[in-house]
Amino acid sequence: LLPAGDYRVETDEELLQSLSFPVYHRLRSVIYLHRGINAAQNARALTIDPNDLDAALVRDQGPLQTGPMPAEGRG
Numbered sequence: 001l002l003p004a005g006d007y008r009v010e011t012d013e014e015l016l017q018s019l020s021f022p023v024y025h026r027l028r029s030v031i032y033l034h035r036g037i038n039a040a041q042n043a044r045a046l047t048i049d050p051n052d053l054d055a056a057l058v059r060d061q062g063p064l065q066t067g068p069m070p071a072e073g074r075g
Helices: 050-061
Strands: 008-016 023-033 044-048
Touching: 008 050, 023 050, 044 050
Parallel strands: none
Antiparallel strands: 008 023, 023 044
16 A cells, blocks of 8 residues: 555556557556655656556545454455
């Protein structure tokens, strides 16, 4: 998990030319993390699946979850 904030994200796409209209396939996304005072010198890049990024954005737009997190493996 990353703290709330502004992050630079780049997504690589490829044009699928087999259709009669332009369609792009997302290949990967890179999120750039900056830490500390010298953010440019302490930058770190993480490659993530574009679908995982979409899921995180949807989850972050939902209502704030309060209280204990559900335990995994119980049931």
